[in-house]
Amino acid sequence: MAEGGTTLEYTPTWVVALVCSVIVIISLAVERFLHYIGKVLKKNNQKPLFEALQKIKEELMLLGFISLLLTVFQGMIAKICISEELASKWLPCDKKAHKAATKSTAHFESFFSSFTSHHGAGRRLLAESSASSDYCAGKGKVPLLSITALHHLHIFIFVLAVVHVTFCALTILFGGAKIRKWKQWEDSASKEEHNLATGNPFSSTKYIQVQDHDFIKNRFQGLGKSYVLMGWLHSFFKQFYGSVTKSDYTTLRLGFIMTHCRGNPKFNFHKYLMRTLEADFKKVVGISWYLWLFVVIFLLINIDGWHTYFWIAFFPFILLLAVGTKLEHIISQLAHEVAEKHIAIEGDLVVQPSDDHFWFNRPRIVLILIHIILFQNSFELAFFFWIWVQYGFDSCIMGRVRFIIPRLVIGCFIQFICSYSTLPLYVIVTQMGSSFKKAIFDEHIQDGLVGWARMAKKKNTNKNAADGSSKVGHKEEYPSVIQLQKLSNK
Structure with missing residues (x-):
């Protein structure tokens, strides 16, 4: 059993199943919602907006990959030790002022801390942070980045991406x-x-x-x-x-x-x-x-x-x-x-x-x-x-x-x-x-131009391979104005 926390070996199965169910349901709901939006955009022939939706999915996948990296390597990062002198430079806050005002705590943070403490999550985070500090303290150093700081950085990256996508929309x-x-x-x-x-x-x-x-x-x-x-x-x-x-x-x-x-x-x-x-x-x-x-x-x-x-x-x-x-x-x-x-x-x-x-x-x-x-x-x-x-x-x-x-x-x-x-x-x-x-050009005209370009390239390649000439039939490879007008009237 890990110090200050309970592993899955001693966690009730109904708790594990309940938490996993909630996470899966939320994930599937978001995925189906995005899929539904994509179907609506396709039905309305809004290809650019559909591509923008795909871009949002890519950003979410990137966030998921960043989250995975931070989670997997958080133990290794916390055990990278640096000197106290180096760790005391370029700080966002003055340590002396911080010690004088330790009672200043975030309202939401205290709420989540009290909530998660019943499940051992808060104690586990503090225990891991303490373990990494003890590991570096034995060497007379401090951790490069504590588990707590890594967790907060993790949240910030997620908040930044979500806010950016929302504000752009x-x-x-x-x-x-x-x-x-x-x-x-x-x-x-x-x-x-x-x-x-x-x-x-x-x-x-x-x-x-x-x-x-x-x-x-x-x-x-x-x-x-x-x-x-x-x-x-x-x-x-x-x-x-x-x-x-x-x-x-x-x-x-x-x-x-x-x-x-x-x-x-x-x-x-x-x-x-x-x-x-x-x-x-x-x-x-x-x-x-x-x-x-x-x-x-x-x-x-x-x-x-x-x-x-x-x-x-x-x-x-x-x-x-x-x-x-x-x-x-x-x-x-x-x-x-x-x-x-x-x-x-x-x-x-x-x-x-x-x-x-x-x-x-x-x-x-x-x-x-x-x-x-x-x-x-x-x-x-x-x-x-x-x-x-x-x-x-x-x-x-x-x-x-x-x-x-x-x-x-x-x-x-x-x-x-x-x-x-x-x-x-x-x-x-x-x-x-x-x-x-x-x-x-309308979407179907753009697709037609791309198709003509591919056909022209393929025909030119075949002709070059046959007789070594790249100047044959160029005028017949590309769409005429009349053909474009026919496409636009469809």
Whole structure:
């Protein structure tokens, strides 16, 4: 029998069976719930969201593997000994202050401790921690990481992943709700194009002054020679109110269609934006390796007196404002280019999409930055709630109240602005790049293109093996416009 705890040899079978049943039932319920959601998404032909669900399952499996590693190797980790001098450096809390306030205990922690003590779990955890301490004490050292600290770290990693996935889902949900409101602008633009009497549905014979166009007046007129400075200042404040107006939407929509879909004037731009949002959700909801690296760095610099988590809260905050300002400024640049080139135009105003407006000519960078913003904000809030539950509000790790309140306010602000302003801005402005995304095609057209590409590769391989020529029949390998139109009508 282990010291201070009861093994399975002397545990009632009904207790073991009951605990296992509860764990299995909860696990199966979660698995069936995710499976049901997947079936619904497949039935509704929402492949991007289904892939995002698969990504969430991968994250849960990774968490399970991390949990398994921590559980299996906790004894070995606890028996790695280091010197007391090394263990007293870079502490999150001052040991002297901790000894003076040992009675400060977490409410939830004391509750769970009293509950688990009846089953021997609490005593077993303390006994194992004591055993590892005695093992290192015999060598005149201390454990690298105690069983208790390893257990708390285990819980934090789980809380962080769950909070990140939840907050990303809420952001996409609220952002998508705002983008759906643009549907009326799409219907209005399509109706106006349909009612045009001329053969070209995108223009009319009416001439208008560029400066009188709503898109130009809202973004450029009145800035004068101070456009460089005032343009950025205007973009900064514009992200907080009316970030995308009807004139913005219709003008950017027309510019996209005239650049990438000139032969399809009835292209549903709003439906394309929703498919793009769903496809990007799969990338945002995951936790990439560099995000885990950020976690390690932030845990490293959480040193007493540094107030690290207060200053870190400003990182996603500043990054969010920079991204929102940049996206708004790209729309202003498009308006500025048209105003410089034309005095009057015939018909509707058409902007020219280009990658030159984006950082390093890569619109994709914006999505990476939004991914970092959401994760950092999730990290801040997850760390706060974990400390509150695990150690209590008065814990030294929590920090002072004057540092806690700004962190919470900033976290809520980031979540709100990112959902209702930055994300919708990203979805529409990143379409102003030089190329379009594969979401421009419906799912069955994408599958058809992939199939054609595979067939072309296979035929070319066979022909190369037969006569050594790779230039035969290339025009017949790929789908024609007529074939794509047939697919789209299915």
